[in-house]
Amino acid sequence: MLLDVVNVSKKFILHECRGDRFSNLITSIIQAKKFKKDRQFWALKDVNITLEQGKSLGIIGKNGSGKSTLLKIINGTMLPTTGFININGTKSALIELGAGFNPDFPGRDNVFLSGMIMGMSKKEINQRFDEIIDFAEIKEFIDIPVKYYSSGMQARLGFSVAIAVKPDMLIVDEVLAVGDANFKEKCKNKIAKLQKEGVSILFVSHDISEVSNICQEAVWLEKGEIMQYGPTDEVVRAYKEFINQSA
Numbered sequence: 001m002l003l004d005v006v007n008v009s010k011k012f013i014l015h016e017c018r019g020d021r022f023s024n025l026i027t028s029i030i031q032a033k034k035f036k037k038d039r040q041f042w043a044l045k046d047v048n049i050t051l052e053q054g055k056s057l058g059i060i061g062k063n064g065s066g067k068s069t070l071l072k073i074i075n076g077t078m079l080p081t082t083g084f085i086n087i088n089g090t091k092s093a094l095i096e097l098g099a100g101f102n103p104d105f106p107g108r109d110n111v112f113l114s115g116m117i118m119g120m121s122k123k124e125i126n127q128r129f130d131e132i133i134d135f136a137e138i139k140e141f142i143d144i145p146v147k148y149y150s151s152g153m154q155a156r157l158g159f160s161v162a163i164a165v166k167p168d169m170l171i172v173d174e175v176l177a178v179g180d181a182n183f184k185e186k187c188k189n190k191i192a193k194l195q196k197e198g199v200s201i202l203f204v205s206h207d208i209s210e211v212s213n214i215c216q217e218a219v220w221l222e223k224g225e226i227m228q229y230g231p232t233d234e235v236v237r238a239y240k241e242f243i244n245q246s247a
């Protein structure tokens, strides 16, 4: 199995500051501790998922249902409170594209920096460098500091580096929501090409039709719990009914 998510739960501690009335507010500012309340919050509760190599899984659910938290735990940037993750292969994540770039360094240096963080050797990056900047369409800006790039340009370069890693599993969080129509189309085509080459896609999106296009299976999260998990069309049907009923 490429991915095993076993009994994963995630607890956050929420720090609240309460000031019911103006005087309380003033006191709470002066004596912050007195009015501060800590509350436990379970963002994920006992989540179990498996993914075979070559298959793609969509994660759907309302705002705050735990989708991004689950992706961060699978990506290893956040630890679960209980449970564990097993990944038998390499992964690359399209989350907050370009967020890891150093704004003062030119695009060229950032390609090497983030490529190496994602596990590529300098030689591999050199071999794929032209492919990376061609896909990002920023050839003429590659020696300019990234702080002068538009957010779309940063996203294009981030996407380009992440897919150059050629992973077994590509983790995609709402990335198709950024960038212009042309870039979105390119990303979709690239994702489809990677799938044909056997790459598994783990896909979070509010665009249900995109999830149906990309994923054979889907999991629907509600308040951190799995409501339904199985073939995408069945899960999407149940989710849409739920949304219509609660509207």
Ligand SMILES: Nc1ncnc2c1ncn2[C@@H]1O[C@H](COP(=O)(O)OP(=O)(O)OP(=O)(O)O)[C@@H](O)[C@H]1O
Binding pocket: 012, 013, 014, 043, 061, 062, 063, 064, 065, 066, 067, 068, 069, 070
């Ligand atoms: N670092 C954190 N500390 C405290 N609470 C958090 C933290 N990160 C997320 N949460 C809470 O956990 C819950 C799940 O958040 P998450 O971002 O995973 O939801 P989501 O399904 O991805 O939402 P959206 O569709 O809006 O992106 C939310 O209630 C959120 O406020």
